Amino acid sequence: MSLKTVVAAAFRHLRKERLQKVEFIYYISIDRKWMNKDQAALLLERARDEGLIIQKDGTFVPAFDPAEVDIPLGFKPSGDVLEKHDPVERLVADIARKAGAETQSIYAEMNRIISDTFLGNLMPEAAVVILARRYQVPFGTYKPELKEKLMTQTNSKSD
Structure with a gap:
């Protein structure tokens, strides 16, 4: 699954338009148990580097509409979502x-x-x-x- 799907899942499931870094990491690592805290922080940085999220006033805002992303039932990202491919x-x-x-x-x-x-x-x-x-x-x-x-x-x- 794509990085975009993971980011969309966080914003949609938390029902927020803006997330603080700790909220995003909490959702990914503790709430969903998809990865550890360090991996969730890395995921957030990668999403920012790829232009999927924008940092505004200490919070993160998606650069796309999360409602338009299809999140399959029982979605769980694979480990390759953390890899940055050339x-x-x-x-x-x-x-x-x-x-x-x-x-x-x-x-x-x-x-x-x-x-x-x-x-x-x-x-x-x-x-x-x-x-x-x-x-x-x-x-x-x-x-x-x-x-x-x-x-x-x-x-x-x-x-």
């Missing part, structure tokens, strides 16, 4: 699904684009976008993350 990995997986190929072959094709076509002067984030276009896989939702990753890498190399 946008390149997720887009490669989408391309592999669309192409009916293994992710390793998509990575190999991406590496060929980088080394053969661009002589090693292309970042993986750009190469995966080329592949997404080639296989007609929508990548618009990944653009902000890919751009941020490129900017972070560029800034760290210039330091």
Whole structure:
């Protein structure tokens, strides 16, 4: 289940439009017993990093309408909700699904684009976008993350 579903569950089940950090952590760790307090705090930080919640005046507000999220009966998040997946990995997986190929072959094709076509002067984030276009896989939702990753890498190399 997605991180968005977990966040929506907290706001909907507590019937609040704003939650304090302690309320969110209490709901996730003690009320629902989905994870421990540290994991719940990490989940909150990850939701903020991904733009699912916004911090305003010491409280957290969802950046989406929790009522529009389908929360299955008996919902319990899996451990992978805490993992932050690389946008390149997720887009490669989408391309592999669309192409009916293994992710390793998509990575190999991406590496060929980088080394053969661009002589090693292309970042993986750009190469995966080329592949997404080639296989007609929508990548618009990944653009902000890919751009941020490129900017972070560029800034760290210039330091």
